[in-house]
Structures are given as structure tokens and as C-alpha cells.
Amino acid sequence: MRSFLAFLRNPLAATAALMVAVLVFLALFAPEIWGAQAAQTDTSALLQGPSEPHPLGTDGLGRDMLLRTLVATRLSLGMALIATVIGLVFGLLLGALPSVLGPRVQRLFSSIISTWLAFPVLLVAMLTVILLGPSSGSAVIALGLTMVPSFARLAQTLSSRVGGSEYLAAARMMGVSRARQFTRYVLPNIAEPIIVNVTLSIGGGLLALSSLSFLGVGVQPPDFDWGRMLSEAFDQVYTNPAAVVGPGVAVVFAGVAFGTLGESLAAHLRSHGRGSVLSRRRLGPPPRVADREQIGDDRALLRVEGLSVAFPSATGWVRPVQDVSFSVAPGEIVGVVGESGSGKSVALMAVAQLSAAGAAVTARTLRFDGDDLLDLPRADVKKRLGTKMGIVFQDSLTALNPALRVGTQLGEIPHFHGRDTRADAHRKAVDALRDVAIDEPERRSRQFPHEFSGGMRQRALIAMSQIGKPRLIIADEPTTALDVTVQQRVLALLRRECERTGAAAIVVSHDIAVLAELCQRILVMYAGRIVEDVDVRLLATPEKLAHPYTRALTESLPDVDTDRTQPLATIPGEPPDLSLPMVGCGFAARCPFATERCMTEAPLMSDHIHGGRVACWHPQDGVPIDGILGDPLVLNTGSNAQEVR
The missing domain is CATH 1.10.3720.10 (MetI-like)
Structure with a gap:
């Protein structure tokens, strides 16, 4: 109603609306009022010009032209x-x-x-x-x-x-x-x-x-x-x-x-409706987490082996994900970190069977909660993932349907999968909003997404991901565009909901500090591959990290002791072009420890001494972390040493 009144405040719009209203009135009522008179012939007034009884004259049968014009509107x-x-x-x-x-x-x-x-x-x-x-x-x-x-x-x-x-x-x-x-x-x-x-x-x-x-x-x-x-x-x-x-x-x-x-x-x-986006901020120091029990693949909730995703382009295939393997245990919260374009979101959307149109997805193994997703028919995969896997998308404003009320969207899962009535589904939606600490959940459930703040929308997405009591939640950068205080609340809420329901979670982020706040284990991705699987506790002792890229990420994070007179540390160089075949280690061109072998042979994942797994020919366990960032890199190839910028 407010939008309609705002529309009518424009004089041109109000005039047009009035003109259309006149036409609609004539179409509805003119034939009833003047229909008989417009059809009445008068042989004594054939083809007359304008006159008092006939302002626009008459036609060849003496019928009034003005009345016929009004009646013809219908x-x-x-x-x-x-x-x-x-x-x-x-x-x-x-x-x-x-x-x-x-x-x-x-x-x-x-x-x-x-x-x-x-x-x-x-x-x-x-x-x-x-x-x-x-x-x-x-x-x-x-x-x-x-x-x-x-x-x-x-x-x-x-x-x-x-x-x-x-x-x-x-x-x-x-x-x-x-x-x-x-x-x-x-x-x-x-x-x-x-x-x-x-x-x-x-x-x-x-x-x-x-x-x-x-x-x-x-x-x-x-x-x-x-x-x-x-x-x-x-x-x-x-x-x-x-x-x-x-x-x-x-x-x-x-x-x-x-x-x-x-x-x-x-x-x-x-001109209707414009908004703003808040910038991201880094979270505080990582908390201590309990020891993680090593669980074999036979007990894993999610097991992925050899996952690859490719997209066709004008110059050939672009491969944002290449031979990715990992597993997630029941109740475990795992983080995935890496630069933009490293393949984090693409890999997890492929796991959730939500790859974009045209994507070519292959895998040796893709098992979730005892089901082999590669062998199941498409309809059965959707049915299983629809309730067992919840998704928290990156942009809450585009992830929620702007044309549906929030409560209606949350109620889709119990209505379609649980076969609940509309009333029961709405009640569960209200309860889900209440569980994520949204005030006045009944009233809020009847609002549209644009009426929620950014933090409330993100909490609504978490409620939506939890309403079907899933076994696994995939959160694709759930704190993007939220300020630091809202980030803390969203992460605490996600952790609490996982603890309350026993669900496992995979959380994607660019910011390793965000994952340190929430996760027990972190998968580090670079150029479409997982380069290190690291216990989050090792982030507090960077010298125990094995892969140079993981070390570079942690060194580039500022803290309270960072010298503010110096420029922020950065990783030199750029990620490789994934439309070209990748030979050797993808990080070799940016790594100060790279050798000829790194340039020609891709490393395989192997255990390292401080726990976890790493894909690197020269893991740096125990080596001081100073000097990884900043200067041009020199490949250690003996007499053929070369500089890489």
C-alpha cells in the first residue's frame, strides 16, 4: 500500500492512473448506460454534423457518434x-x-x-x-x-x-x-x-x-x-x-x-529500494578445541575421493576443482580456506549436487550417510539430500526468495519432505526462527527477506538449514558482508546448533581466522586442490604448519602485535590459470622452497609429523616461518636457478 501511494505521488503516474481508471469505467458501464441509445437509428438525422443532441454528429444510420465511441470502449x-x-x-x-x-x-x-x-x-x-x-x-x-x-x-x-x-x-x-x-x-x-x-x-x-x-x-x-x-x-x-x-x-x-x-x-x-553492504572484519584469537578422534573412512559421514569439476569455455575446459579427496566425521566441524578461485565453493556445491549448468563433475567415490550418491538415481539423490544435507549460502539476500515470506520458505522442507500440513509447517518454521534467537518469530515469519537485517537473514538461513534436522551442513562463507559483532553471533549460533542437533558442518571462508574461531580441522585449498589438512590448534604455532601456502596465509593475518608502520604481508604472484593444464605443484611459482621436482611432478597427500596431511615435496615442519612472504622467489635448481616474480 505504501509503495502504491508513493507511486501516486508522481503527478505523471497519478494522471496516467486516472486516465486508465476512466477507460476501465467506460468498458464496464458504458454499454449498460448508453448501449441502447448508441444502437438506436434515426433516419431523420443521417450523416449530420455536430449538434446539441449529437455533439460529434451521426453516422450513416443516424446513430450518435459520441455514444458509440463510449460504448466501443468495452x-x-x-x-x-x-x-x-x-x-x-x-x-x-x-x-x-x-x-x-x-x-x-x-x-x-x-x-x-x-x-x-x-x-x-x-x-x-x-x-x-x-x-x-x-x-x-x-x-x-x-x-x-x-x-x-x-x-x-x-x-x-x-x-x-x-x-x-x-x-x-x-x-x-x-x-x-x-x-x-x-x-x-x-x-x-x-x-x-x-x-x-x-x-x-x-x-x-x-x-x-x-x-x-x-x-x-x-x-x-x-x-x-x-x-x-x-x-x-x-x-x-x-x-x-x-x-x-x-x-x-x-x-x-x-x-x-x-x-x-x-x-x-x-x-x-x-528507484524503489536500495541497500548497502557491510565490510568483513577479522575475528579474534582462536579458541582451544578438544582433541579430535581419528575416524576411519568406514565411519565417515561424508567421504569424497577424486572429485573434479570442469566448465567449458571458448578456449577449452576450465578446471576449478582437480582430484579433491577428504572425509568428514559425524558431528565434526571442518573448515575450507583458500584464495578466491581456489575451488572451495565449486567443490562443495558439487558434493551437494548443486553444480551450475554445464559443469562436468566426476569422482571415484562420493558417499554420504551410507549412500553412494554416484549410483543413486537423480530423484533419489534429491530426496536424500533434501533433508539430510542443509546449505547456508554466501549471500543471504539472494539465497532467500525475495517473493516469498521467510516463514513460507522455511516451511517448504517439512511440507514437502515431512508431508506436514501448511499449519504444522508454519509452526515448525516459527520454532526454527525462535531457535536461532530471532525476536518475535511469529511476526518475523510473515515478513519478506528484505525486511530482515543482514545478520537476521543469515540466522534465517541457518534456521532453514537446520529445520529438516540434517546430518551435514554446508556453510558457504556464512559471515560474508557482516560486521565483526554479527560475525561472532552467527558463528556461535552455527556452532551451538551443530552441538544441539549433532550435525556435522563444512564451513567455507577466505579468512582462516574465521575458521579458527569455529572449526576443529581445516582443509587448505589452492588452485583447485587440497594442499593441507591441518588441525586448527596448529594455527597458534605456525612453525608447525607444513605447507608453505598455509604458512603464508597465517603470516598474512595481522594481530595486536603486528607492526603498523610496516605494510601488510602479502603472498607474491598470482594463482595459476586453471584453463591451462597444470603440471607439478600449483603453488610452485610462488613458493620460496620450490625445486625442479615441484615444477614437474604433482605432490601427493601424506602424513606429517605434527598431525594432519600435506601435499608438498618440501614440508616445512619445525622450520622458522620468517621470510616466506614478500621477496621474489628463487627456484632451487642448482646452477639453473631462476627468479620467479
């Missing part, structure tokens, strides 16, 4: 609305529906849309009318067919963004039907631009239908619309020009009304 506006609805419905089915049907269907429908758009609009309209015969129905169908491809292209463009969203991925994982994905996830999130286009199309449709009737292939006598009236009055335009004023002004008035309303809606939507 048929003119109704035909334009029906044609627009035809174009809208088939356009949405052709353009937006493929977003939930998969990439093959998308490519097929995209080809159909492109071919349809190649035909001239007037040619399609005239051909349709010729095939069906001149009539009002033929004109409506013809106009509807010409509108379909434009609506389809717009819907295709808008739905492509929704199709790649995290909240739609979560809906697929929960097992939401494709019909519901389309009606509750895709359509509401493309509605605003579509509504604007509908408004503009009605105005254009009125003009197009009037043109067809004027040419004699639209409305046929005894029915009449504005175009038919213009055609009949055209013969007397020189003797009685007032005869064309009524229908002519009506066509212009309707076109301006709907066109202005559409433009005003577009301007209002462009």
Missing part, C-alpha cells in the same frame, strides 16, 4: 486485454518455463524464440487473419501471436538470472516440484518487469487492433470498435470531419494512458 479494450493475455501466457511458457526444465530445453526454446522473432510482425498478423478469416476473434489471435515472442524473450532474459539463483537451487535440493518452482520461485521474481511490459503492450495492442479493424480484417458489423468506427467515418472525413474525432481521440487517449502508466511503473520500480 470491445476495444477487451480485445486488447485478451490479446495481451494470450501473448503473456504463451510467452511465459516459452521463455520462463525452461528455466526449471534444464539446459537442453532452454536451448531448444531459445531457438524457437529466435526463429519466431525473425518473422515480421505485420506478416504474421495478416497471415493469421487470412487463414482464419476476418473477424474480431481472428484479430485477437493474430495480435496475440505477434506478442508471444517479445514476451518470451523478456521472460527468458529475466528467468535466466532466477534459474542460476541459490534459492532456486535450494528449492531443487528440497525436492520442490517443477510446477511449484515455476509458479512460486520463477514467476514472482520476474513479475515486476513483466507487469510493466503488459501495461505497455495493452496500449500498443489497442492501436494494432484498431488498425486491423480500419483495414476491414478485424471487427465486422454489426459489432464495432474504434477502428471499425474510423473506417466507416473515413468516407465522410471531408464533409463531416467531426465523425472521426471521437474514435480517433479515444485511440490516442488509450495509447497515451497505458503507455504513460507503463513508463511510470518502470521509473518507480527503478
Whole structure:
């Protein structure tokens, strides 16, 4: 309501709304009020000019032109609305529906849309009318067919963004039907631009239908619309020009009304609702954690071996994840850290079966909670992961469906997987919000995501990940864009919920200090590979860390003792180009300890003396950490030593 009132504060928008209201009133009531008078013939007043009883004159049968213009509003506006609805419905089915049907269907429908758009609009309209015969129905169908491809292209463009969203991925994982994905996830999130286009199309449709009737292939006598009236009055335009004023002004008035309303809606939507994002901050010193029991693969909750993910590109395959292997024990909280582009999120989304369209995912072993995900049918995988695995996505604002209330989204899992009634699902959603310390959960459950703060949205995502009582939670950078105090609360909440439910968790972050606050074990990724599996306690004694990259990450973290007069430490060089074949160790070009073997042979994971595993030919256990960062690197290749910058 507030948004509507704000829209009407614009004088141009208010004027357009008033004009459309006048047209709607005439369409509804004019035939009932003046229909009989408009149809009454008067042989004594044939083809008269303007007069007191007939302000716009009469036609060839003595009928009043003004009243006929008012009465014709219903048929003119109704035909334009029906044609627009035809174009809208088939356009949405052709353009937006493929977003939930998969990439093959998308490519097929995209080809159909492109071919349809190649035909001239007037040619399609005239051909349709010729095939069906001149009539009002033929004109409506013809106009509807010409509108379909434009609506389809717009819907295709808008739905492509929704199709790649995290909240739609979560809906697929929960097992939401494709019909519901389309009606509750895709359509509401493309509605605003579509509504604007509908408004503009009605105005254009009125003009197009009037043109067809004027040419004699639209409305046929005894029915009449504005175009038919213009055609009949055209013969007397020189003797009685007032005869064309009524229908002519009506066509212009309707076109301006709907066109202005559409433009005003577009301007209002462009200026409506802007937000800001908070910057990330580093957390405090790591806490002490209890000793972790070493658990064999036979007792692991999640076991991954040889996971690789590749994406096609114009120059070949890009491989952001290469031969990744790890396991997670029941109740364990594991962190995954690395620079941007190291493959952290891509690897875990592949584990959750949420890889982007076009991704080629392979693995030797992928077992979760006793199920071999590689051998299960796709439908069974979705059913198992929908409740046993919870996802906390990185961006809470895009991960939550902006068109659905928060409580409705949380209730999807118990409703679809638990077969609960809507009332029971809503009650569980309220309880879940209460469990994550959101005040007034009943009221908050009926709000939309944009009405939540960033920290509240992140807590709502944690509640959503927990509502199905999953065995494993994957949190993809859950503290991104939150300030330090909110970060602390979110991490403490995630840890508490895991302890309360016994769920294991994998937490992704760029910041090793964030993981030290939460996790028991950290997987360090670089260039798509895991280079070290390290106990979090070793971060307090960096000289016990084995891989030079892990050491460099810890050395680049400032603390209270850091000399503020010196520039922050950085890791020299850049990560390798993953579109090229990787030979040897991916970190070799940036490593001060690299040798010829590092450049030609990829290291394998092996145990190191302080616990954990490392993939490095020259692990640095016990070597002082000074001097890893900053200077150009020299490969230790004897007489062929070379500098790497």
C-alpha cells in the first residue's frame, strides 16, 4: 500500500492512473448506460454534423457518434486485454518455463524464440487473419501471436538470472516440484518487469487492433470498435470531419494512458529500494578445541575421493576443482580456506549436487550417510539430500526468495519432505526462527527477506538449514558482508546448533581466522586442490604448519602485535590459470622452497609429523616461518636457478 501511494505521488503516474481508471469505467458501464441509445437509428438525422443532441454528429444510420465511441470502449479494450493475455501466457511458457526444465530445453526454446522473432510482425498478423478469416476473434489471435515472442524473450532474459539463483537451487535440493518452482520461485521474481511490459503492450495492442479493424480484417458489423468506427467515418472525413474525432481521440487517449502508466511503473520500480553492504572484519584469537578422534573412512559421514569439476569455455575446459579427496566425521566441524578461485565453493556445491549448468563433475567415490550418491538415481539423490544435507549460502539476500515470506520458505522442507500440513509447517518454521534467537518469530515469519537485517537473514538461513534436522551442513562463507559483532553471533549460533542437533558442518571462508574461531580441522585449498589438512590448534604455532601456502596465509593475518608502520604481508604472484593444464605443484611459482621436482611432478597427500596431511615435496615442519612472504622467489635448481616474480 505504501509503495502504491508513493507511486501516486508522481503527478505523471497519478494522471496516467486516472486516465486508465476512466477507460476501465467506460468498458464496464458504458454499454449498460448508453448501449441502447448508441444502437438506436434515426433516419431523420443521417450523416449530420455536430449538434446539441449529437455533439460529434451521426453516422450513416443516424446513430450518435459520441455514444458509440463510449460504448466501443468495452470491445476495444477487451480485445486488447485478451490479446495481451494470450501473448503473456504463451510467452511465459516459452521463455520462463525452461528455466526449471534444464539446459537442453532452454536451448531448444531459445531457438524457437529466435526463429519466431525473425518473422515480421505485420506478416504474421495478416497471415493469421487470412487463414482464419476476418473477424474480431481472428484479430485477437493474430495480435496475440505477434506478442508471444517479445514476451518470451523478456521472460527468458529475466528467468535466466532466477534459474542460476541459490534459492532456486535450494528449492531443487528440497525436492520442490517443477510446477511449484515455476509458479512460486520463477514467476514472482520476474513479475515486476513483466507487469510493466503488459501495461505497455495493452496500449500498443489497442492501436494494432484498431488498425486491423480500419483495414476491414478485424471487427465486422454489426459489432464495432474504434477502428471499425474510423473506417466507416473515413468516407465522410471531408464533409463531416467531426465523425472521426471521437474514435480517433479515444485511440490516442488509450495509447497515451497505458503507455504513460507503463513508463511510470518502470521509473518507480527503478528507484524503489536500495541497500548497502557491510565490510568483513577479522575475528579474534582462536579458541582451544578438544582433541579430535581419528575416524576411519568406514565411519565417515561424508567421504569424497577424486572429485573434479570442469566448465567449458571458448578456449577449452576450465578446471576449478582437480582430484579433491577428504572425509568428514559425524558431528565434526571442518573448515575450507583458500584464495578466491581456489575451488572451495565449486567443490562443495558439487558434493551437494548443486553444480551450475554445464559443469562436468566426476569422482571415484562420493558417499554420504551410507549412500553412494554416484549410483543413486537423480530423484533419489534429491530426496536424500533434501533433508539430510542443509546449505547456508554466501549471500543471504539472494539465497532467500525475495517473493516469498521467510516463514513460507522455511516451511517448504517439512511440507514437502515431512508431508506436514501448511499449519504444522508454519509452526515448525516459527520454532526454527525462535531457535536461532530471532525476536518475535511469529511476526518475523510473515515478513519478506528484505525486511530482515543482514545478520537476521543469515540466522534465517541457518534456521532453514537446520529445520529438516540434517546430518551435514554446508556453510558457504556464512559471515560474508557482516560486521565483526554479527560475525561472532552467527558463528556461535552455527556452532551451538551443530552441538544441539549433532550435525556435522563444512564451513567455507577466505579468512582462516574465521575458521579458527569455529572449526576443529581445516582443509587448505589452492588452485583447485587440497594442499593441507591441518588441525586448527596448529594455527597458534605456525612453525608447525607444513605447507608453505598455509604458512603464508597465517603470516598474512595481522594481530595486536603486528607492526603498523610496516605494510601488510602479502603472498607474491598470482594463482595459476586453471584453463591451462597444470603440471607439478600449483603453488610452485610462488613458493620460496620450490625445486625442479615441484615444477614437474604433482605432490601427493601424506602424513606429517605434527598431525594432519600435506601435499608438498618440501614440508616445512619445525622450520622458522620468517621470510616466506614478500621477496621474489628463487627456484632451487642448482646452477639453473631462476627468479620467479
